[in-house]
Amino acid sequence: MTGVSRRRLLGTGALTAAAGAAMSALPASSARAAAAVSADVVIVGAGLAGLTAARDLVAAGRSVIVLEARERPGGRVYGLPLGDGTTSEGGAEFIGPTQDRIAALTKEMGVETFPTYNTGKNVYYRNGRRSLYATDGILGAVPPDWGVVDLQLALLSLGNMAKEVPVGEPWKAPKAEEWDSQTFHTWSRSHSLSNGARFLMDAFISSTLSVRSRDVSLLYVLNYVASAGNETSPGNVDRLINTRNGAQETRFAGGPEQVPIRLAARLGDRVRYNAPVRRIASTSAGAAVTADGITVTAKRVIVAMSPAVASKIDFTPALPASRLQLMQRYPMGSIAKFVGVYETPFWRAEGLTGQAIADSGVIDVTFDNSPPDGSRGILMGFINQSNIRRLDAAPPEEVKAAALDSFGRLFGDKARSPSLTAMQRWDNETWSGGGPVGVAAPGVLTDFGAALRAPCGLVHWAGTETSGHWTGYMDGAVRSGERVAKEVGTAL
Amino acid sequence: MTGVSRRRLLGTGALTAAAGAAMSALPASSARAAAAVSADVVIVGAGLAGLTAARDLVAAGRSVIVLEARERPGGRVYGLPLGDGTTSEGGAEFIGPTQDRIAALTKEMGVETFPTYNTGKNVYYRNGRRSLYATDGILGAVPPDWGVVDLQLALLSLGNMAKEVPVGEPWKAPKAEEWDSQTFHTWSRSHSLSNGARFLMDAFISSTLSVRSRDVSLLYVLNYVASAGNETSPGNVDRLINTRNGAQETRFAGGPEQVPIRLAARLGDRVRYNAPVRRIASTSAGAAVTADGITVTAKRVIVAMSPAVASKIDFTPALPASRLQLMQRYPMGSIAKFVGVYETPFWRAEGLTGQAIADSGVIDVTFDNSPPDGSRGILMGFINQSNIRRLDAAPPEEVKAAALDSFGRLFGDKARSPSLTAMQRWDNETWSGGGPVGVAAPGVLTDFGAALRAPCGLVHWAGTETSGHWTGYMDGAVRSGERVAKEVGTAL
Numbered sequence: 001m002t003g004v005s006r007r008r009l010l011g012t013g014a015l016t017a018a019a020g021a022a023m024s025a026l027p028a029s030s031a032r033a034a035a036a037v038s039a040d041v042v043i044v045g046a047g048l049a050g051l052t053a054a055r056d057l058v059a060a061g062r063s064v065i066v067l068e069a070r071e072r073p074g075g076r077v078y079g080l081p082l083g084d085g086t087t088s089e090g091g092a093e094f095i096g097p098t099q100d101r102i103a104a105l106t107k108e109m110g111v112e113t114f115p116t117y118n119t120g121k122n123v124y125y126r127n128g129r130r131s132l133y134a135t136d137g138i139l140g141a142v143p144p145d146w147g148v149v150d151l152q153l154a155l156l157s158l159g160n161m162a163k164e165v166p167v168g169e170p171w172k173a174p175k176a177e178e179w180d181s182q183t184f185h186t187w188s189r190s191h192s193l194s195n196g197a198r199f200l201m202d203a204f205i206s207s208t209l210s211v212r213s214r215d216v217s218l219l220y221v222l223n224y225v226a227s228a229g230n231e232t233s234p235g236n237v238d239r240l241i242n243t244r245n246g247a248q249e250t251r252f253a254g255g256p257e258q259v260p261i262r263l264a265a266r267l268g269d270r271v272r273y274n275a276p277v278r279r280i281a282s283t284s285a286g287a288a289v290t291a292d293g294i295t296v297t298a299k300r301v302i303v304a305m306s307p308a309v310a311s312k313i314d315f316t317p318a319l320p321a322s323r324l325q326l327m328q329r330y331p332m333g334s335i336a337k338f339v340g341v342y343e344t345p346f347w348r349a350e351g352l353t354g355q356a357i358a359d360s361g362v363i364d365v366t367f368d369n370s371p372p373d374g375s376r377g378i379l380m381g382f383i384n385q386s387n388i389r390r391l392d393a394a395p396p397e398e399v400k401a402a403a404l405d406s407f408g409r410l411f412g413d414k415a416r417s418p419s420l421t422a423m424q425r426w427d428n429e430t431w432s433g434g435g436p437v438g439v440a441a442p443g444v445l446t447d448f449g450a451a452l453r454a455p456c457g458l459v460h461w462a463g464t465e466t467s468g469h470w471t472g473y474m475d476g477a478v479r480s481g482e483r484v485a486k487e488v489g490t491a492l
Numbered sequence: 493m494t495g496v497s498r499r500r501l502l503g504t505g506a507l508t509a510a511a512g513a514a515m516s517a518l519p520a521s522s523a524r525a526a527a528a529v530s531a532d533v534v535i536v537g538a539g540l541a542g543l544t545a546a547r548d549l550v551a552a553g554r555s556v557i558v559l560e561a562r563e564r565p566g567g568r569v570y571g572l573p574l575g576d577g578t579t580s581e582g583g584a585e586f587i588g589p590t591q592d593r594i595a596a597l598t599k600e601m602g603v604e605t606f607p608t609y610n611t612g613k614n615v616y617y618r619n620g621r622r623s624l625y626a627t628d629g630i631l632g633a634v635p636p637d638w639g640v641v642d643l644q645l646a647l648l649s650l651g652n653m654a655k656e657v658p659v660g661e662p663w664k665a666p667k668a669e670e671w672d673s674q675t676f677h678t679w680s681r682s683h684s685l686s687n688g689a690r691f692l693m694d695a696f697i698s699s700t701l702s703v704r705s706r707d708v709s710l711l712y713v714l715n716y717v718a719s720a721g722n723e724t725s726p727g728n729v730d731r732l733i734n735t736r737n738g739a740q741e742t743r744f745a746g747g748p749e750q751v752p753i754r755l756a757a758r759l760g761d762r763v764r765y766n767a768p769v770r771r772i773a774s775t776s777a778g779a780a781v782t783a784d785g786i787t788v789t790a791k792r793v794i795v796a797m798s799p800a801v802a803s804k805i806d807f808t809p810a811l812p813a814s815r816l817q818l819m820q821r822y823p824m825g826s827i828a829k830f831v832g833v834y835e836t837p838f839w840r841a842e843g844l845t846g847q848a849i850a851d852s853g854v855i856d857v858t859f860d861n862s863p864p865d866g867s868r869g870i871l872m873g874f875i876n877q878s879n880i881r882r883l884d885a886a887p888p889e890e891v892k893a894a895a896l897d898s899f900g901r902l903f904g905d906k907a908r909s910p911s912l913t914a915m916q917r918w919d920n921e922t923w924s925g926g927g928p929v930g931v932a933a934p935g936v937l938t939d940f941g942a943a944l945r946a947p948c949g950l951v952h953w954a955g956t957e958t959s960g961h962w963t964g965y966m967d968g969a970v971r972s973g974e975r976v977a978k979e980v981g982t983a984l
Contacts, residue, residue: 181705181706183673186673186674211935214934215934215939276806278770308820311803312804312806314804320884320885321826321884321926324919324920324922325824328823328824328925328926329823331821334813334817389814392812392814428811428813434816442675442677442934443703443707
């Protein structure tokens, strides 16, 4: 709370006199201990959603305080330290076509992007057999037999159903009741016959949501497909799963965390770290948001968190039942990312993209996480929901050994000996509670979905789970921040 | 914390010297403001589970403090004030055969029981037509046509599957993967053809769990059936749904809340009210449990709450992923109870039990809640998950009018004019988060079920959701308290 840090505040807006005065009045030494400030809007969570909302509200001349539980901004966007002063993508990683709002924010923050390495063949490891395939997306992974037809027909059906889902309001689909009464597992088994097609449909769910096919409603999956587009180009399965022309097409120079880091820096002391919010109390006079070390009074509150993590906050008055129960019903997937660092991206010389799909081993999907210039090689492997659960109590060395064994089977012995490794687990992370996104079992979207976004008194909701387009992605988070800023701007 | 209240402590045990000294050292005036006490065991939640655990630990010579968020004991066992100084059952209500542990505790507390009124015919209201039926249980409600056969075959199949489920460990059933990959809705639709049978299977789920058929895994339902018995008599569907010889057979004189109220009174000042627990921090030296107004240090912690409500507590170190994610995946049902008070139980004179099942109106199941001597009439109606959700934002008068309309259609015009009415909503109740019980969507029991009971460091878990027999019932809560007291006693 020094003059120096105050000068870093965004030029596009300023704290109101009241909030500024309240902040200035705090002696630097006690700011953490028991600060009490006021603002037009208090935002809970300094992920992309919260920061974007803050940016827009500040630009509109509103005073804003952002309370963040962690010591850093970004939420599920995180640069995983590799131990040598550099980082690799530990959370969200890619940007792709129709993700217009994260693209615009990335440009605004001056962060460069570059194509995900995608030259050569992908590895398909199944039933103990390693094969290579050239086609982008999961279709290419199926051995060229009747299973291809089987999968294609199922995905065609899925795509056609998704077209009937109103983006972000799946409960309004004509067949919502039917589609929300069954798991994706039930649907996929009754719409395919081959083990190959079924494995790849499970891999589709696992790699996009990090849950099992039985954990999600068919309607949720259809909405996720419908969501993978923008206002002019409807979502489709290919765009979700592909690298080229898909959601994995492009990476961020320096990591996507540069976007929230730079945005948070522009917001300056409006963002308070190490301030987990414990209580939100609303009265006719306004809202009081109590975090560790700081209480903020404001006219409106934006909770920019996943429903599952937001449920930890004590709300007064109690939230409506629809919202209270929604927060009990939107669990996070379970996911970890493991990276190995090598002198060179040796797989490229062998004609491989570094991308793989496997049915065994702790790592089931991989990508080439090397820096833009390929000056060293970084392999990234997802440890999916079932695998990370099995390793819940395992010591880190055991996880590392299992992960390197996976790398070795997929990319040869060289992959067994990285110079550095690192792992980011999200499933036991207090302030994310899992990743990449909250999911809905059957019945949840139809009976509780409207509560994802519906304001509760002075409390408004943001976060990628609330987004229509690209829910579950950075783009959805940014969209939700822009939407909620408009919503609150109108309400103020 | 006065000498007088100290004298009310249980005679079967005593606080240890350390805890006693710590408690005595507190001046009475500051006990609520910032008390700091220590005990062998701190128990979070003064419902039946927590109180039973406290009873057993005290009897074993351990010092115990019970922290309760509410101003009363009992949790989901609650006497709903009728406005004239009397109460009616606002939460848990019945006790039935094989519910041995709540029966023993009831006897120990000197609380009398009496048969649920069950003489005469039940009302069945469906497709706008009101009919009467004599058979106990939902089978009798079906018009005597092929639908009866349809339902009987489905329930027979359900019962046979349930026999293969190890009580309390459904994830060990040979077909657990298959049964936990589908909703009960999916199963019931593929194992019945008639609308009548399907309606009654949905009513079975709604009336026992207060969720819809699509909200729960088939495996969860099978476990619930298997759970409805004791060590010598396996659970079955009839025992769940019946009044005579079933879980609705018997009521408590003065209400079942007399049991936790008397037990809490015996525990005296060991039970602290208005003390919602915010944080549980464990170190090698022990655990510190921080509630509003009091911090307790202890060797072990028992969290005697549903998983959904326990998720609100901040745990340090973070819980294992399996537990953290379980708590995101065990939502509470949505339920309310509405009661109307009449000069006499007039329906008895008309040959009716007061029990009804309806497919329309806000009340879908009713019981005769009159006092044992029938000195006045009390009708109780369940407002199920879908109906209470529709009324989430409705003013109380609108709910009352709709409920009385239901009563009128089921029991005639006299039922429209009670002298008193009262309603207890559980779905927006902060410290229960819904009711009657936490449920599991597909995948949850198989992948996370073991975390229901597995201790996490110094933290042990109780609550009816953790019980093998009679999970979801008062008996399960008592069983869980007895189980966790043994578990902690061994660990101390």
